[in-house]
Amino acid sequence: MRPSGRRDGSTQVRREKIPVIPVMYRMAMKLDAISRERLPSLLRAMPKAELHMHIEGSLEPELMFAFARRNGLSLPYQSVEELCAAYAFTNLQSFLDIYYAGASVLLREQDFEDMGMAYFGRAAADNVVHAEIFFDPQSHTARGVSFETVINGLTRACERARSELGMSAALIMCFLRHLSEDEAFATLEEALPSRGRFIGVGLDGSERGHPPEKFARVFARCRDLGLRLVAHAGEEGPPAYVRSALDVLKVERIDHGVRCVEDPALVQRLARERIPLTVCPLSNVKLRVFRSLAEHNLAALLGAGLCATVNSDDPAYFGGYINQNFYETFATLPALTARHAYQLASNGFEASFADVADKQRWQHALDAIFALPGS
Numbered sequence: 132m133r134p135s136g137r138r139d140g141s142t143q144v145r146r147e148k149i150p151v152i153p154v155m156y157r158m159a160m161k162l163d164a165i166s167r168e169r170l171p172s173l174l175r176a177m178p179k180a181e182l183h184m185h186i187e188g189s190l191e192p193e194l195m196f197a198f199a200r201r202n203g204l205s206l207p208y209q210s211v212e213e214l215c216a217a218y219a220f221t222n223l224q225s226f227l228d229i230y231y232a233g234a235s236v237l238l239r240e241q242d243f244e245d246m247g248m249a250y251f252g253r254a255a256a257d258n259v260v261h262a263e264i265f266f267d268p269q270s271h272t273a274r275g276v277s278f279e280t281v282i283n284g285l286t287r288a289c290e291r292a293r294s295e296l297g298m299s300a301a302l303i304m305c306f307l308r309h310l311s312e313d314e315a316f317a318t319l320e321e322a323l324p325s326r327g328r329f330i331g332v333g334l335d336g337s338e339r340g341h342p343p344e345k346f347a348r349v350f351a352r353c354r355d356l357g358l359r360l361v362a363h364a365g366e367e368g369p370p371a372y373v374r375s376a377l378d379v380l381k382v383e384r385i386d387h388g389v390r391c392v393e394d395p396a397l398v399q400r401l402a403r404e405r406i407p408l409t410v411c412p413l414s415n416v417k418l419r420v421f422r423s424l425a426e427h428n429l430a431a432l433l434g435a436g437l438c439a440t441v442n443s444d445d446p447a448y449f450g451g452y453i454n455q456n457f458y459e460t461f462a463t464l465p466a467l468t469a470r471h472a473y474q475l476a477s478n479g480f481e482a483s484f485a486d487v488a489d490k491q492r493w494q495h496a497l498d499a500i501f502a503l504p505g506s
Contacts, residue, residue: 158503165469165501174457174472177500178493180261180479181254181442181453183386183409185305185335186243186285187234187267188445189250198236198245207232218448223367223418224337226448234270240284247288251296253446257454260493261299261485262292265333269307269318278321286328299485303361305333306349308341315349323356330484331359333386334376338368343375350380359484361409363387366420370394377406384409384482389420392428392435402436407482411444412460413451424459430466433474440479473501 165173190198192211199206208214220226237243247264254262266285268278282302289300304322306315322329332353334346343362350360362380364372366387373391376382377400388408391397401408412427414420421427432439441460446452451459457475461467476497480490 159470161503162470162473162501163468167468170461170469170472171458173469173500174461175454176258177472177476178258178260178496179453179476180263180440180483180485180493181259182263182384182407182440182479182482183265183411183442183444184250184262184453185265185267185445186247186250187237187270188230188449189253189447190233190237190246191249191447194246194249195233195236198238198242202236202238202242204236204238206236218417220418220448223339226418226445227337230445230448231270234267235274237271238276238280240280240287243281243284244287244291247285248291250446251288251292251298251300253452255292255296255298257452259298259453260496261480261483261489263301263303263330263484264289265303265305265335267305267307267335268322269310269314272318272321278318278325282322282325282328299489301484302329303331303333303359304329305335306346307336308334308345308363309337312346312349315346316352319349319352326356329358331361333360334362334380335386336363338363338366338372342368342372344379347379350382354381359383361386365390366415366418370397373397373401383407387411387415387420389415389428389432391437392431398435398437401438405438405481407438407440407478408432409442409482410439411442411449411456413456414444414449417449424463427460427464429460430464430471433467433471438478438482439475440482441475469501473497473503 192214196211217229268281271281272278285302292298292300343364354360360380360382361384362376362382363386364376370391370393373385373388374397376385384407386409389410391401410429412429415427416424441456443453443456480493
């Protein structure tokens, strides 16, 4: 400060104007200063929420064969190597054919619990602090496995994840979109006695020819029950399916959604309304949504201000769990920086259905990893 003279001869203290840099701008500057060499360690260490993971899609080949032996079943493959060689998918349906065959080895509560714990162990090693897991009861009830068997095994796995691994875990029941809405209603009625064991419902399976509005009535019923609502849309299906999921099903999150970029007005809406997209990069490449990871539009989604997140989808089939998705995507797309890594992790907490207090705790832990102010 320095004094200045007044016309009456007195003096006053003039305060120099100090530029005020907004907190978010200071954070961005700090994140941009982090070198790419540090990215792998940050990606590994940062806490994460996984919001798009099908538990049946985490069934590793070795575990599939172990369950088949335990349950006296035979698989149409002679070895783990032969099974893995079949993972050359040309589209979503070619994957689903093997996916449903793999699920056939799940018969007992113990199978579902063991499968769940195998995933949670890998997720905890990847610093996943919260997971919202999809499960497909219709894949099992159609084979004579009761809904109770499925939910009992998965619930025990979630409870063990909390007590043994310190992870927060929740279940989302999905309807298979190639089946009828009446069958979805039947599944919902079967699930209602276990209402307290799952937090929401989703819509998955083959997207082509099965628009979201096919399930308008059952989603309205779920909304009346207070369940959280999500749906796969804009993976193989067009941007119009994303609109239908929002306007007809009234979902809170879009699973995948990468084709939204074909509709600029939709992109603006998703950004304005902060509708989360649970993006799965390795899955998108494996199922030919993108020809290569270098063509993936994750950076463009973030650049458009969308609440995109990174997830593993069906990691046993698609080449990696959540950290592998982060590593390969960031290594392949040079536009992605530490700022994007931080944003993706933060988006995951924001988009989750966890309690506010838990979100804040995880956000503070993320800030500390990136050594941001206030952490």
